[in-house]
Amino acid sequence: MSEFVPKPARPAPITEIGAIGWARKNLFSSIPNTVITLLTAYVLWSVLVPFLGWAFVNADWVGSSRADCTSGGACWVFISVRFNLFMYGFYPEDSYWRPNLAFILLIGFLIWLSIPRIPFKKLGAILALTVYPVLAYVLLYGGFGLEVIPTHRWGGLMLTLVLALIGIVVAIPIGVVLALGRRSEMPVIRMVCVIFIEFWRGVPLITILFMASVMLPLFFVGGTDADKLMRALIGIVMFQSAYMAEVVRGGLQALSKGQFEGADALGLSYWQKMFLVVLPQAMKIMIPGIVNTLISLFKDTSLIVIIGLLDILGMVRQALADPAWLGYPAEGYLFVAFMFWIFCFSMSRYSIYLENKLNTGHKR
Amino acid sequence: MKKIATLVGATVAIMATAGAHANTLETVKNRGAVQCGVSDGLPGFSATDSSGRWQGIDADVCRAVAAAVFGDAEKVNFVSLTATERFTALQSGEIDILSRNTTWTLTRDASLGLNFTGVNYYDGQGFLVSKDLGVDTAKELDGASVCIQSGTTTELNLADYFRVNGMSYEPVLYDTSDQTVGGFEAGRCDVLTSDQSQLYALRIQLSDPDSAVVLPEVISKEPLGPVVRQGDDAWFNVVKWSLYAMINAEEMGITTANAEEMKSSNDPGIQRFLGVSGNMGELLGVSNDWAFNISKQVGNYGEVFERTVGTGSPLNISRGLNALWSDGGLQYAPPVR
Numbered sequence: 001m002s003e004f005v006p007k008p009a010r011p012a013p014i015t016e017i018g019a020i021g022w023a024r025k026n027l028f029s030s031i032p033n034t035v036i037t038l039l040t041a042y043v044l045w046s047v048l049v050p051f052l053g054w055a056f057v058n059a060d061w062v063g064s065s066r067a068d069c070t071s072g073g074a075c076w077v078f079i080s081v082r083f084n085l086f087m088y089g090f091y092p093e094d095s096y097w098r099p100n101l102a103f104i105l106l107i108g109f110l111i112w113l114s115i116p117r118i119p120f121k122k123l124g125a126i127l128a129l130t131v132y133p134v135l136a137y138v139l140l141y142g143g144f145g146l147e148v149i150p151t152h153r154w155g156g157l158m159l160t161l162v163l164a165l166i167g168i169v170v171a172i173p174i175g176v177v178l179a180l181g182r183r184s185e186m187p188v189i190r191m192v193c194v195i196f197i198e199f200w201r202g203v204p205l206i207t208i209l210f211m212a213s214v215m216l217p218l219f220f221v222g223g224t225d226a227d228k229l230m231r232a233l234i235g236i237v238m239f240q241s242a243y244m245a246e247v248v249r250g251g252l253q254a255l256s257k258g259q260f261e262g263a264d265a266l267g268l269s270y271w272q273k274m275f276l277v278v279l280p281q282a283m284k285i286m287i288p289g290i291v292n293t294l295i296s297l298f299k300d301t302s303l304i305v306i307i308g309l310l311d312i313l314g315m316v317r318q319a320l321a322d323p324a325w326l327g328y329p330a331e332g333y334l335f336v337a338f339m340f341w342i343f344c345f346s347m348s349r350y351s352i353y354l355e356n357k358l359n360t361g362h363k364r
Numbered sequence: 365m366k367k368i369a370t371l372v373g374a375t376v377a378i379m380a381t382a383g384a385h386a387n388t389l390e391t392v393k394n395r396g397a398v399q400c401g402v403s404d405g406l407p408g409f410s411a412t413d414s415s416g417r418w419q420g421i422d423a424d425v426c427r428a429v430a431a432a433v434f435g436d437a438e439k440v441n442f443v444s445l446t447a448t449e450r451f452t453a454l455q456s457g458e459i460d461i462l463s464r465n466t467t468w469t470l471t472r473d474a475s476l477g478l479n480f481t482g483v484n485y486y487d488g489q490g491f492l493v494s495k496d497l498g499v500d501t502a503k504e505l506d507g508a509s510v511c512i513q514s515g516t517t518t519e520l521n522l523a524d525y526f527r528v529n530g531m532s533y534e535p536v537l538y539d540t541s542d543q544t545v546g547g548f549e550a551g552r553c554d555v556l557t558s559d560q561s562q563l564y565a566l567r568i569q570l571s572d573p574d575s576a577v578v579l580p581e582v583i584s585k586e587p588l589g590p591v592v593r594q595g596d597d598a599w600f601n602v603v604k605w606s607l608y609a610m611i612n613a614e615e616m617g618i619t620t621a622n623a624e625e626m627k628s629s630n631d632p633g634i635q636r637f638l639g640v641s642g643n644m645g646e647l648l649g650v651s652n653d654w655a656f657n658i659s660k661q662v663g664n665y666g667e668v669f670e671r672t673v674g675t676g677s678p679l680n681i682s683r684g685l686n687a688l689w690s691d692g693g694l695q696y697a698p699p700v701r
Contacts, residue, residue, distance in 0.1 A: 081414045082414050084416075085412070085414070085416050089416075090412075090416050150441075152441065152443055210448070210449075213449050213452075214448065214449045214452045215452075217452060217453070217455075217456030217458060218452065218455065218456055228458070305404070305446075306446055306448075307446065307449060308404055308443070308444045308445045308446050308449060310404070310444055314404065314444075317404065317405055318404060318405040318411065318412055318444070319405075319412070319414075320405065321403075321405030321406055321407050321411040322405075322407070322411045322412065322413055322414065322419075323407040323408050323411065323419075323565065323568070323673075323677050323678045323679050324413065324414070324678060325414070326407060326565060326568045326569050326678065327568060327569035329542050
């Protein structure tokens with residue numbers, strides 16, 4: 001009597017596993033799905049292939065003048081020749097190390113603050129909010145022995161980042177204060193906050209920038225000449241803090257009333273209640289809203305083109321007018337789009353990471 | 365919109381009178397550089413090259429002023445301005461000269477508290493046609509389809525021109541100049557109309573620039589020139605005569621290359637001009653070799669024209685109206701004496 005040996009299980013039919021199985025299940029499960037799949041494939045094929053051919057296969061990458069663009073595809077030489085201008089604007093070339101250093105320090109602080117394993121978070125946050133702004137200002141603008149580089153020479157990606165960062169960092173605290181003020185029970189404070197928020201939210205950013213650059217200087221005639229960048233920055237901060245206030249208010253209202261009452265019952269003061277109970281919970285809910293506002297602020301910075309400040313988009317438009325390089329708008333705008341995408345996409349991914357990390361089951 | 369524009373204009377004018385008596389020449393000398401308002405990018409007029417240096421016929425006007433005041437054409441801070449904020453920037457003192465392809469009109473001259481110092485480029489609206497069309501003059505364009513950039517005075521000028529000449533046309537509107545040239549290239553229209561200086565810039569962007577020609581007709585007057593604040597005559601004179609010096613230099617045959625040897629010329633006119641004799645510069649409040657510095661460092665008008673928009677540049681614009689008066693053009697400068 002031989003021992004019972006079960007036969008090995010037969011492999012699943014080839015139509016159910018592997019690439020074929022996956023394709024059958026997801027792409028060709030029914031006649032309509034098959035039709036849609038084929039159509040999509042056709043559209044992708046007819047758009048992507050010429051695009052990739054233009055952007056990579058037939059493209060010119062190296063050279064120094066228009067004459068080097070001979071193969072009929074994209075002329076990336078246009079970008080490489082002016083890369084420094086797109087990054088730093090008219091910043092003097094021998095001082096490029098200054099914005100570079102400021103940027104590296106910024107990345108350092110961001111890594112310190114955003115990766116959980118690195119210790120001394122509190123120290124990092126304090127340094128990032130007190131020492132770093134002063135350091136960055138001295139590096140970029142000058143002083144303390146460094147040559148002063150006036151802001152009209154700033155430009156390119158550097159200017160975009162300066163505007164977006166200052167806008168973000170200053171708008172969040174002002175926004176929180178405004179949102180708390182709007183929910184305050186003190187009528188004067190509530191009125192002031194409501195009027196502020198509704199005023200700045202009621203006018204387009206483009207109008208604010210115009211007012212800051214065209215009307216404001218008229219009131220300074222013959223005397224103080226407020227810096228153009230400073231004027232634009234104040235406008236952007238005001239505008240963004242109004243939006244931020246509404247995002248924060250949304251987060252505050254999403255908290256159940258019990259949280260507020262519980263804190264009151266414990267005998268906490270107003271500020272203790274806000275900072276120990278309400279805001280930590282509300283902030284978690286607000287992350288998608290805040291990041292949404294930040295991304296839109298980052299992209300809105302390019303509106304300063306209309307007041308003659310040349311951010312990365314402005315520098316590219318400027319470059320398109322160079323008689324020696326006329327006719328490469330597609331390359332220029334694609335490059336700008338790609339740069340914006342890198343920054344916006346990383347912000348968006350970090351926000352998702354943060355949401356998951358802080359998720360304590362409050363999501364419904 | 366119009367009301368707002370008037371209001372802004374009025375405010376500007378009031379503010380201008382308030383700050384009019386400032387001594388710009390003194391301010392500029394103390395600052396050590398001329399603040400020059402230029403465009404945010406117009407081929408041949410003011411645009412940066414790949415090393416970030418401002419090039420163009422408008423930018424060179426500012427360099428000429430810097431050469432006159434400081435003896436150094438590089439002492440200029442360029443400020444990029446959009447069309448809407450250009451006049452305010454001048455009024456508020458943010459810039460000393462506006463050299464930004466600005467058309468000289470009565471309204472601007474009389475109501476904004478500004479003074480136009482002269483004309484450094486006579487522009488006008490023209491037509492670009494494909495060579496295949498076989499058209500030599502704009503009078504033969506009856507029934508043509510015309511590509512226009514919408515929302516500009518170009519549109520109105522075009523309507524006027526065709527009505528006056530009893531011809532019909534079919535407008536094809538685009539938003540940006542890139543789209544306009546794309547439409548022309550794709551054959552959506554027979555004719556493209558814009559300011560002539562623009563037409564040459566657009567023509568380069570065609571895949572075969574030689575397939576199109578700019579017709580000789582000019583249907584509007586667009587004299588472009590530098591602008592200063594009204595009420596500061598000393599500064600007005602410096603800017604005005606810096607431009608005249610470039611034109612006079614061309615007339616006298618003084619160029620960047622020969623400025624040095626021309627100093628030993630026997631011609632009393634050239635001697636006066638280059639500051640070898642007389643005190644022409646002192647009268648303006650600058651050094652006596654002001655015109656020599658302009659000719660030496662920036663060049664005469666003809667040189668600047670050819671280098672920035674003319675045959676020495678990709679734009680390849682012919683002198684036309686911008687030739688010297690002695691060559692049948694309009695460029696004429698009062699004598700330095």
